[in-house]
Amino acid sequence: MIKVGIVGGTGYTGVELLRILAVHPEVKVSCITSRSEAGMPVAEMYPNLRGHYDLAFSEPDADTLAACDLVFFATPHGVAMRMIPELMAAGTRVVDLSADFRLRDLDVWADWYGMAHESPDWAADAVYGLPEVVRDQVRTAQLVANPGCYPTAVQLGFLPLLEKDLVDPLRLIADAKSGASGAGRQGKIGMLHGEIGESFKAYGASGHRHLPEIRQGLTQAAGGPVGITFVPHLIPMIRGIEATLYAELRNPADFDRLQGLYEDRFRDEPFVDVMPFGSHPETRSVRGANHCRMALHRQENSNVVIISSVIDNLVKGAAGQAVQNMNIMFGLDETLGLNAPALLP
Numbered sequence: 370m371i372k373v374g375i376v377g378g379t380g381y382t383g384v385e386l387l388r389i390l391a392v393h394p395e396v397k398v399s400c401i402t403s404r405s406e407a408g409m410p411v412a413e414m415y416p417n418l419r420g421h422y423d424l425a426f427s428e429p430d431a432d433t434l435a436a437c438d439l440v441f442f443a444t445p446h447g448v449a450m451r452m453i454p455e456l457m458a459a460g461t462r463v464v465d466l467s468a469d470f471r472l473r474d475l476d477v478w479a480d481w482y483g484m485a486h487e488s489p490d491w492a493a494d495a496v497y498g499l500p501e502v503v504r505d506q507v508r509t510a511q512l513v514a515n516p517g518c519y520p521t522a523v524q525l526g527f528l529p530l531l532e533k534d535l536v537d538p539l540r541l542i543a544d545a546k547s548g549a550s551g552a553g554r555q556g557k558i559g560m561l562h563g564e565i566g567e568s569f570k571a572y573g574a575s576g577h578r579h580l581p582e583i584r585q586g587l588t589q590a591a592g593g594p595v596g597i598t599f600v601p602h603l604i605p606m607i608r609g610i611e612a613t614l615y616a617e618l619r620n621p622a623d624f625d626r627l628q629g630l631y632e633d634r635f636r637d638e639p640f641v642d643v644m645p646f647g648s649h650p651e652t653r654s655v656r657g658a659n660h661c662r663m664a665l666h667r668q669e670n671s672n673v674v675i676i677s678s679v680i681d682n683l684v685k686g687a688a689g690q691a692v693q694n695m696n697i698m699f700g701l702d703e704t705l706g707l708n709a710p711a712l713l714p
Contacts, residue, residue: 371699374437375401376429376452377444381550382466384415385688386441391421393692393706395699398422399437402429435459439695442467443688450488453512457491462698463512464691470495470514471582481578498694499524499586500703501638507697515694516586518686519545519579519601522612524586525641525661526678529634531590535623536616536674539596541587545612546602548652551682571602608683609652614676621672627665639704640685640693650679657681658711659689681711 373390377383378401390396401411403426411426412419427433434440435456442449442465450469457463472478473493475486486492496506498513499521507513516524523543530536549565558564580599587595618624628646635641641661644650648664655662658681666675680686689707696703 370397372438373398374434374440376442379403382687383443385683431455466515477581513694515691517579518682520582521686522610522678522680523583526614526676529630538591540617541597542615543599546604547610548606548608550608565605574600610680610682612678616674618672652679655681656712659685659707
């Protein structure tokens with residue numbers, strides 16, 4: 370059994386990790402931390418976990434965490450980078466669900482997150498864990514930076530086009546929409562149901578902190594510079610992301626082979642589903658599941674490829690992908706604990 374610890378277990382990502390790991394046959398969660406809720410039984414805060422855990426939240430303790438085989442960090446940005454070096458020295462493996470180790474350029478990271486990075490050596494060694502791109506690197510990694518939710522949906526959607534150099538990489542557009550859980554569990558007036566219900570808005574249109582992460586991944590796929598316009602939107606639902614992506618084909622004749630290209634690229638990926646051409650993936654089709662579903666579109670007489678990509682922001686966009694990375698790191702079946710179908714209705 371893999372002995373697992375979770376740092377920061379009271380947010381939506383933390384409880385999603387607990388939900389998934391509760392039925393994972395090769396994992397035992399040995400500790401879950403929360404400074405503010407230390408001593409409270411997990412099942413008291415999250416009644417859906419009654420009968421699955423008899424743990425209580427505890428203060429973070431370096432020795433207890435270092436005794437784990439793997440530690441998940443589901444913490445605000447800036448926490449993991451201060452705690453991880455001690456765990457690395459102890460040989461503990463880590464999957465960090467915050468943004469602390471996602472960006473290679475730490476000056477860019479500091480600009481977007483408003484603080485200097487405190488663990489530059491480990492930032493250089495961390496593997497950015499998008500399994501569909503770097504599975505072999507994840508297998509041997511000690512520290513995996515789990516991708517963000519928007520970046521997962523956007524990168525997977527653009528990936529085949531950029532890898533084959535079929536589109537103009539300087540003219541990419543990502544129009545993305547997310548449910549309210551993407552903002553976390555903190556009490557914020559702007560996220561109250563009375564504020565977001567029956568409303569729809571863009572935010573971060575002048576620049577969002579996921580933009581440099583998206584740009585970094587797409588640059589790697591393209592093998593050179595990319596130009597990406599990314600605008601996120603908040604919609605009045607709890608969970609889910611839909612990203613409508615636009616790219617301009619270099620040769621319109623390539624449209625005829627795009628469906629086959631996408632199907633071939635993701636044929637062996639257990640958590641990417643390429644739907645028939647012209648389909649409209651729905652966020653409810655991935656709710657609670659670790660899947661990215663996507664479909665291709667073309668409008669009449671246009672050389673613009675349209676890709677619709679949907680994920681559950683808390684699963685493939687966070688906790689599910691983290692467990693997927695853990696499975697790869699420990700040589701397990703990649704789908705272990707992640708095979709449950711989506712919830713409908």
